Amino acid sequence: MHPCDRERLMEWFDGELEPDEAAAMESHVAGCEGCRGELAWLRAEQELMTQRRAAEPPMNPAVWRAVTERVHAPAKRPWWSMSPLTALFGAMAVAAGLIVMVGRGDAPVPSVRPSVPSPLAMPAPANQRKRDPWATLDRAEREYRDALAVLEAEYREHRGRLPPATAARYDRNLQRSRRAVDTASQIARDDVDGRLALFDGYQEYMRSLELVVAELPHQVNQ
């Protein structure tokens, strides 16, 4: 290497040389007028960039508004006419609506599923007598599971083209998360509070799956 190698000098200026190489370069520059001149240029360019940054106008606030609107934008088409991934969220919204309906419960919802109707229970208003909160919860959970199946099918479709290590990692984590939801579902079967909390778990789990599926094309292309 020529001691006045300009590319090497640039590497030193950028902090890319090993310590021993950097020390040798520093020692050379101290006694070389040409390299000191070159170094002055590198510093001047850096300083110009710093000045430009300081004069930068503030960020256009419309950018954040647009980002947040798009990130939280509601679906505009019926969920059943969309891609499987988008349809998933449609199904989730339906399920969420059902949860709200049950949670709001105009008629009192028992914390544990009663095996025998209580003779002391107040009769429900006439327009709510036919509503069965347990059936509503069952239906909401079915919606979640159907949506989950759609997403899992999406994952399986791409899985074969993933790098093996990535596929193994996703498999491991998804299986673990799925087992957690299944176990919680069994435990919470007769406990309305547990059932409602389970839906939070479904939402979180599905969002995780969505993120994995959204990342699949990028992983496949790598």
Place this chain on the structure above:
Amino acid sequence: MALFAGVIALLTEDRQGGRQRLPEAPPLSEERVLIRRAVEGDPLAFRRLFEDHAPPVRRFIGDLLRDDAAADEAAQETFVRAHARLASLRDDEKLLPWLFGIARRVCMEEQRARRRQPLAGERSAPEEVDPSLSPEGLLLSGESDRMLSTALEGIDEERRTALVLRIDHGLDYGEIAAVMGWPAAKVKNEIHRARLELRARLGKYVGGV
């Protein structure tokens, strides 16, 4: 329900070898905490990440597109995509270079859409620097922002991208290689050539003063 509190985290944290060994894990940086909270759906955390990183990302995009309206749109698109993919950010990966990678792809798509070859007719080989020009004279010449921007515009786009990642955003060669998809040797070579071109163009402006 506590059972589900870390469901999302399972998908990402396990990449580092398992959540079960949490007590041994090093403390998380503030940025990493914000990322995790944003992945878990905390909009305030994502807002903080945006506020911290949008200015350099927008400036980077502006250097690539050289069109304020298009750059604002591309910045918007970059952060929407980042939001959707945030869970895929590895624990050992820095957020800003990752955002630059997304921004660069967005800009390439924008340029393809506009079917424009940036500065195709304006590129030229590096010129010799005016020997009478000194770096000090350059800094004192006034209007340095405008000169720098104009000089940057004349540099080949890919080369310019690598240069601004280095001298404006402070990425090291390895990070630039990851953003550009180049081998490290090419990064070094391109940045060197870009600096020579920049100097030649700056010299032309200052020499004419």
